[in-house]
Amino acid sequence: MKFLRNLLASILGFFIALFLLFVFFFAIAFIVGTEEKIVVKSNSVLELDLSTPIKDYAPKENNPIAEALELVDEKLALNKIINAIENAKTDDNIKGISIKTPSINAGIAQTQAIRNKIEEFKESGKFVYAYNDIYTQKNYYLSSVADSLFLNPVGAIDFKGLSTEILYFKDFEDKYGIKMEVIRHGKYKSAVEPFLENEMSEANREQTSSFLKSIWSEITDDISKSRNISVEKLNLIADNSNGRNVTLAKENNLIDASIYEDEYEEKLSLGSDKKVNTISISDYINSGKGRISSTAKDKIAVIYAQGEIRYGEGNIDYIGQGIINKAIRKARKDNNVKAIVLRVNSPGGSALASELIWRELELTKKEKPLVVSMGNLAASGGYYIACNANKIIAEPTTITGSIGVFGAIPNFNQFTSNIGINAEQVSTNSSASYSVFEPMNQKFYEVTKEGVEQIYTTFVNRVSNGRNMTFEQVNEIAQGRVWTGKEAIEKGLVDQLGGLNDAIKVAAELAELENYRVRNYPHYKTDLKDALQMNPFMKASKEEILKEALGNENYQLYHNLQKIKDVKGIQARIPFIFQIK
Structure with a gap:
C-alpha cells in the first residue's frame, strides 16, 4: 500500500513539474512575442554609440529563452552597422548622425570601415556631428569625419601616435624553471619570441615599426582630409600631446568648439522648434534597418x-x-x-x-x-x-x-627538479615521445621540426599557387x-x-x-x-x-x-x- 502511495505521489510530482515547465516556457514565449516594436520617429537623429563589442558578424540569437533570460552577450554586428548607415541616407525620418560614444570597442580596420561609410552618408546632405567629454585616439579618428566636432570645456583628446607593448618571459622561465619548448620556421615568426628572449629582436622590431607606421599614416591621412590639418602638423600635435586640453585642441583645429552636453543636444535641432528624437544605432538596426532589402532571386x-x-x-x-x-x-x-x-x-x-x-x-x-x-x-x-x-x-x-608556422610545448623539468620531484618513464618502443617533466630529446625535436618544415612548405606552396x-x-x-x-x-x-x-x-x-x-x-x-x-x-x-x-x-x-x-x-x-x- 505504501509502495502504491509513493508511486502515485511520484507520478503526480512528475506531472506537476511538467506543467510548471510548460507554464515557464509559455511565459518566456509570450514575453518574447510581445516585445514592443521599434518605430523610427520623424525628425530623428541616429546616435552612434560603439562601446558595445563589435564583431564582423553577430546574428540574432535563435534561442528565445536564452535571449529572454539575458544569457546572451550583447554585441553589435559590423555588417548591420554599415547597412544601417546606408539606409539612413535615404530615410526621411533621419535628419543626421550624432557620433557620441565613450569608447569604440572595435578594431582599427572595423573603425575605418564605419568611418568610410559615414563619409558616404555625408553625400546625402544630412549633417554629422560629434561630441565627447574625452576623446580616445580611436574615438577621435572616427569622430574627425564629422562636419562639426565638439568637446566638453574641461575635456581632452588623447592624440599621441600608435604604440604596442609585448611582454617577455625568458627571465621568468629561468627563475622558476617553467618554460616553453619552441620549434618554428620564419625569422619574423615571433609568436614564441617572448619565451626565447628577454628583449625584442631586430626582425620583430622592424616589422612592428613598419606596420604601426603604415596604420598611422592611414589615420593621419584621413584626419588631415577631414579636419584640413596637414599630416606634418598632426604629427607635431601627437609629439607634443597638443590635444591635452580644450585650449590647445581648439588652437590646433582638432575641434570646432567646446560646449556642454546640453548645449550639444540643442545644436542637434539645427535651430528648429520641432522636438528632436534620437535613436540608437542598436535600436535602428532592430527596427529592421540593419539589412538591405531585395527581392532578387540570385x-x-x-x-x-x-x-x-x-x-x-x-x-x-x-x-x-x-x-x-x-x-x-x-x-x-x-x-x-x-x-x-x-x-x-x-x-x-x-x-x-x-x-x-x-x-x-x-x-x-x-x-x-x-x-x-x-x-x-x-x-x-x-x-x-x-x-x-x-x-x-x-x-x-x-x-x-x-606566412610561417611554429610549435610550442610547455616544459616543467627544471621546476620539478628544483622542488625535488623526479619523473621516470617506461615505454614499449623508442618512439619520439615527450614528457613535460623531462628535457626535450633530440629525436622528438627532429620529428617535430620535420613537421613544422613540412607545414611551412605546404603553406608557401598554397600561397604560391x-x-x-x-x-x-x-x-x-x-x-x-x-x-x-x-x-x-x-x-x-x-x-x-x-x-x-x-x-x-x-x-x-x-x-x-x-x-x-x-x-x-x-x-x-x-x-x-x-x-x-x-x-x-x-x-x-x-x-x-x-x-x-x-x-x-x-x-x-x-x-x-x-x-x-x-x-x-x-x-x-x-x-x-x-x-x-
Whole structure:
C-alpha cells in the first residue's frame, strides 16, 4: 500500500513539474512575442554609440529563452552597422548622425570601415556631428569625419601616435624553471619570441615599426582630409600631446568648439522648434534597418570566419572547420548562390584546421567565384584560408601575411627538479615521445621540426599557387612577416583595398550579376544547456567579473595567457599577441 502511495505521489510530482515547465516556457514565449516594436520617429537623429563589442558578424540569437533570460552577450554586428548607415541616407525620418560614444570597442580596420561609410552618408546632405567629454585616439579618428566636432570645456583628446607593448618571459622561465619548448620556421615568426628572449629582436622590431607606421599614416591621412590639418602638423600635435586640453585642441583645429552636453543636444535641432528624437544605432538596426532589402532571386553568400582557428566544430567566437565547412558546402550547393565572399577576421591558429578549410574553399572555387574580404586581421592561418581566392580585398589597416608556422610545448623539468620531484618513464618502443617533466630529446625535436618544415612548405606552396607567384617569391616575403593591407598590395598578397561591400561588388562582377541579394553564413545555434552554464540569476559572466576586478588592460593580459594553454598542434598564427594603443 505504501509502495502504491509513493508511486502515485511520484507520478503526480512528475506531472506537476511538467506543467510548471510548460507554464515557464509559455511565459518566456509570450514575453518574447510581445516585445514592443521599434518605430523610427520623424525628425530623428541616429546616435552612434560603439562601446558595445563589435564583431564582423553577430546574428540574432535563435534561442528565445536564452535571449529572454539575458544569457546572451550583447554585441553589435559590423555588417548591420554599415547597412544601417546606408539606409539612413535615404530615410526621411533621419535628419543626421550624432557620433557620441565613450569608447569604440572595435578594431582599427572595423573603425575605418564605419568611418568610410559615414563619409558616404555625408553625400546625402544630412549633417554629422560629434561630441565627447574625452576623446580616445580611436574615438577621435572616427569622430574627425564629422562636419562639426565638439568637446566638453574641461575635456581632452588623447592624440599621441600608435604604440604596442609585448611582454617577455625568458627571465621568468629561468627563475622558476617553467618554460616553453619552441620549434618554428620564419625569422619574423615571433609568436614564441617572448619565451626565447628577454628583449625584442631586430626582425620583430622592424616589422612592428613598419606596420604601426603604415596604420598611422592611414589615420593621419584621413584626419588631415577631414579636419584640413596637414599630416606634418598632426604629427607635431601627437609629439607634443597638443590635444591635452580644450585650449590647445581648439588652437590646433582638432575641434570646432567646446560646449556642454546640453548645449550639444540643442545644436542637434539645427535651430528648429520641432522636438528632436534620437535613436540608437542598436535600436535602428532592430527596427529592421540593419539589412538591405531585395527581392532578387540570385544571391551572393557572405561566409564569416572570425576568431582564432581551432581544430573542431567552432562557434561565433572562434573558427572551427566543422561549422565553416558546412557553411561553404551549403552555399556551394545552393543553385541561387552565384558567388561567395569569405570575410576573414582571424589571427590564425591550428594549421590542420586551416588546411581543411583551404581544401573546402579550393573545391568551391572550381564551381563558383570566390572573393576574400579581410577585416582587422587575416594573418597566418587567416591568410592560409584566404590565399586561394579569385580576388583578395583588404582594408588599408588590415594586419595580414605572417606566412610561417611554429610549435610550442610547455616544459616543467627544471621546476620539478628544483622542488625535488623526479619523473621516470617506461615505454614499449623508442618512439619520439615527450614528457613535460623531462628535457626535450633530440629525436622528438627532429620529428617535430620535420613537421613544422613540412607545414611551412605546404603553406608557401598554397600561397604560391593561389597568388600565381613562385615559391621563392613567396618565401622572400614570408618568414612569418606581418604586413598591413596597404603594404600587402605591393607584395602581391592582396589585389585591392576596400571593405566588405567592395568585395561583394567584385564577386557580383565575377558572377556577372546586376541584381542580387546577400545571404549571410554560418548559422549558429546556442543550446539552452550551454546558455544555462552561466548562472541565470547573475547577468555578469566570469569574464565580466574578472574585467571588473582586474581592469581592462590586466584582464587582456590574463586572457592572452589563458589562450596559451589552448594551443594544440603546429600553429599558423600571427607572430605575437599585441594591442595597438
